[in-house]
Amino acid sequence: MFKFVPYVLKSLWRHRARTLLTVSGTAVALLVFCFIGSVQQGLLALTSDASADRTLIVFQENRFCPQSSRLPQDYGGTIAKMSGVRDVVPIKVFTNNCRASLDAIVFQGMPPEKLTTARDLSLTSGSMGSFAQQDDAALVGADVATRRGLAEGDKFTIGDVSVVVRGVFQSSVAAENNLIYTHLEFLQRARGANDVGTVTQLEVHLADGVDPDHVAKQIDQEFRSGPVATTTRTKGMFQADTLGDLAELIGFVHWLGYACVGLVLSLVATTTVMSVQDRIKEHAVLQTLGLRPLRVFRLVLIESVVLSTLGGILGVVGSVLILSSTGMSVAAEGVTIAFEPSAVLAVQGLIVSLAVGILAGLAPGWHASRTEIVPALRHA
Amino acid sequence: MSLVDVLNVTKEYANGEETIRPLDGVSLSIEEGDYVSLMGASGSGKSTLLNLIAGIDQATSGEINVAGTEITKLSRGKLADWRAAHIGYVFQTHNLIPVLTAYENVELPLLLLPMSAAERRKRVEIAMEAVDLTSRASHYPRQMSGGQEQRVGIARAIVANPTVVVADEPTGSLDDETTEQILQLLSRVNDELGMTLLMVTHDADAGKRAKRQIRLERGRLMENGKETTSAHLRTA
Ligand SMILES: Nc1ncnc2c1ncn2[C@@H]1O[C@H](COP(=O)(O)OP(=O)(O)OP(=O)(O)O)[C@@H](O)[C@H]1O
Numbered sequence: 317m318f319k320f321v322p323y324v325l326k327s328l329w330r331h332r333a334r335t336l337l338t339v340s341g342t343a344v345a346l347l348v349f350c351f352i353g354s355v356q357q358g359l360l361a362l363t364s365d366a367s368a369d370r371t372l373i374v375f376q377e378n379r380f381c382p383q384s385s386r387l388p389q390d391y392g393g394t395i396a397k398m399s400g401v402r403d404v405v406p407i408k409v410f411t412n413n414c415r416a417s418l419d420a421i422v423f424q425g426m427p428p429e430k431l432t433t434a435r436d437l438s439l440t441s442g443s444m445g446s447f448a449q450q451d452d453a454a455l456v457g458a459d460v461a462t463r464r465g466l467a468e469g470d471k472f473t474i475g476d477v478s479v480v481v482r483g484v485f486q487s488s489v490a491a492e493n494n495l496i497y498t499h500l501e502f503l504q505r506a507r508g509a510n511d512v513g514t515v516t517q518l519e520v521h522l523a524d525g526v527d528p529d530h531v532a533k534q535i536d537q538e539f540r541s542g543p544v545a546t547t548t549r550t551k552g553m554f555q556a557d558t559l560g561d562l563a564e565l566i567g568f569v570h571w572l573g574y575a576c577v578g579l580v581l582s583l584v585a586t587t588t589v590m591s592v593q594d595r596i597k598e599h600a601v602l603q604t605l606g607l608r609p610l611r612v613f614r615l616v617l618i619e620s621v622v623l624s625t626l627g628g629i630l631g632v633v634g635s636v637l638i639l640s641s642t643g644m645s646v647a648a649e650g651v652t653i654a655f656e657p658s659a660v661l662a663v664q665g666l667i668v669s670l671a672v673g674i675l676a677g678l679a680p681g682w683h684a685s686r687t688e689i690v691p692a693l694r695h696a
Numbered sequence: 697m698s699l700v701d702v703l704n705v706t707k708e709y710a711n712g713e714e715t716i717r718p719l720d721g722v723s724l725s726i727e728e729g730d731y732v733s734l735m736g737a738s739g740s741g742k743s744t745l746l747n748l749i750a751g752i753d754q755a756t757s758g759e760i761n762v763a764g765t766e767i768t769k770l771s772r773g774k775l776a777d778w779r780a781a782h783i784g785y786v787f788q789t790h791n792l793i794p795v796l797t798a799y800e801n802v803e804l805p806l807l808l809l810p811m812s813a814a815e816r817r818k819r820v821e822i823a824m825e826a827v828d829l830t831s832r833a834s835h836y837p838r839q840m841s842g843g844q845e846q847r848v849g850i851a852r853a854i855v856a857n858p859t860v861v862v863a864d865e866p867t868g869s870l871d872d873e874t875t876e877q878i879l880q881l882l883s884r885v886n887d888e889l890g891m892t893l894l895m896v897t898h899d900a901d902a903g904k905r906a907k908r909q910i911r912l913e914r915g916r917l918m919e920n921g922k923e924t925t926s927a928h929l930r931t932a
């Protein structure tokens with residue numbers, strides 16, 4: 317059956333303007349499709365990450381923006397003594413933009429020694445030692461570094477916070493690559509004397525086999541009558557709640573992904589229908605020479621599949637290149653969703669374009685194969 | 697049995713209220729190695745009969761046997777396979793595939809047959825040689841003259857060594873000189889390659905080149921003033 321592939325390719329080449337337009341349209345639609353998919357995957361990664369269930373976030377009750385949550389730092393000592401708690405990490409969060417933004421900078425201040433135990437970071441430049449030694453040192457996530465053009469030794473200021481980059485890190489958790497870590501005390505002081513002794517959140521790491529909901533209840537119970545009441549959730553829940561509105565928006569945007577698939581379908585189908593109509597007589601000649609109707613059907617199918625997968629490959633490759641080189645992300649209230657390219661998404665994109673190609677070729681192919689030879693030969 | 701046996705074939709077209717019947721119970725036998733020309737007024741049904749024998753149209757009733765196969769009983773798919781193996785079709789307007797070179801056009805019918813690439817190449821070269829177009833193998837149809845295109849069309853029709861070559865007004869759109877070339881070529885196909893040929897033509901001179909001349913008149917087939925019959929019917 318591959319003997320006729322050159323014929324199909326030459327036919328596509330003959331109408332190269334049409335072919336090019338269809339392929340590029342398909343490519344753009346698939347680029348958008350993959351882009352939307354990566355945003356959704358980024359959101360999913362936040363809530364389904366392995367640590368999402370084994371880690372609790374203690375936040376001030378009824379507060380969302382990190383600036384407005386102030387917990388006494390000594391809550392950490394109380395929580396650390398509870399059973400089932402392995403470790404407590406006090407974290408101060410500072411962001412230049414609490415609303416949903418594509419270029420929010422999120423600082424997390426935590427004690428340097430905790431950073432090594434609580435996070436899995438690998439430094440691509442700089443060192444942990446030089447970070448630990450310097451008060452205003454910062455470790456910058458790879459994606460922020462790319463976006464802002466930051467390298468080791470650079471100084472930069474966001475709002476009232478001025479830091480020196482002492483390292484760039486890469487984390488296996490995509491969202492982490494959009495964070496900047498500093499010393500806890502530094503960030504507390506940078507925000508004015510008011511903030512010393514308070515943290516934005518406490519990150520509670522649980523021992524294996526402990527029921528997170530039970531510990532969370534226990535924590536909130538403990539501080540109900542304290543100076544500041546708390547809300548404690550698993551990290552996954554916390555991130556999902558914080559991103560509530562944004563998540564809803566992203567959930568809606570996935571319909572746009574389907575719209576892209578629909579667009580490709582109609583685009584490729586239109587081109588294939590046109591190409592079949594152009595060649596009614598040619599197909600009749602091929603049938604006269606002895607091509608079975610089924611074979612004519614397959615030729616048309618191959619043609620539409622070539623169109624859509626070519627566009628699909630371009631779109632997928634384009635999206636992978638863009639996503640991996642720009643390190644884009646969206647953040648709201650200190651929580652970041654990273655847009656990461658992934659092999660799963662790439663394969664998904666290719667399968668979608670392949671399936672759409674087959675679907676788009678069915679009707680025109682069937683039509684071409686059912687054409688009566690003699691009337692078609694009389695066709696001008 | 698003859699190579700081609702047309703038995704009592706009728707073809708009708710319903711055209712609203714009225715029925716057109718270009719073939720009204722015609723019978724005909726063509727022997728192996730025959731060169732038959734089919735003439736008649738425009739609209740008399742010449743193409744219809746040719747297309748029925750070539751297996752690209754269906755008779756309303758009757759039976760057509762070619763080389764022992766009753767083609768009127770074959771399914772669409774089987775009929776396509778049968779055409780690939782047994783029919784070479786020369787069109788009036790050659791109908792070459794525009795995106796393929798002369799060589800590739802001639803090779804096309806061979807792609808449908810079980811054959812090695814080397815065997816295909818050999819056969820295409822022989823066919824191109826027969827129509828004297830070896831030097832034009834890599835040319836596209838638009839780069840050739842009408843006569844050259846028709847010669848490629850003939851090469852494509854004979855390349856698979858078919859049982860019957862049919863030609864529907866093969867010189868219909870050519871000038872006198874080119875017509876002469878093509879008619880000589882067809883005679884050689886019959887003489888030298890020994891292929892059985894059925895040619896529809898408007899041109900009485902062209903028709904005389906054939907060994908047998910048949911006319912279609914009001915739905916009946918006439919040869920030498922008598923209605924043709926089928927050898928099969930005669931022996932039955
Ligand atoms: N699909 C059709 N529907 C109705 N009538 C048809 C159809 N095809 C052919 N006919 C009629 O059948 C008759 C025979 O047509 P055919 O093409 O066989 O004639 P012909 O002898 O080849 O004519 P010409 O010399 O002009 O090519 C004509 O009257 C034509 O109008």
Ligand SMILES: [Mg+2]
Binds near residue numbers: 742743744
């Ligand atoms: Mg005709």
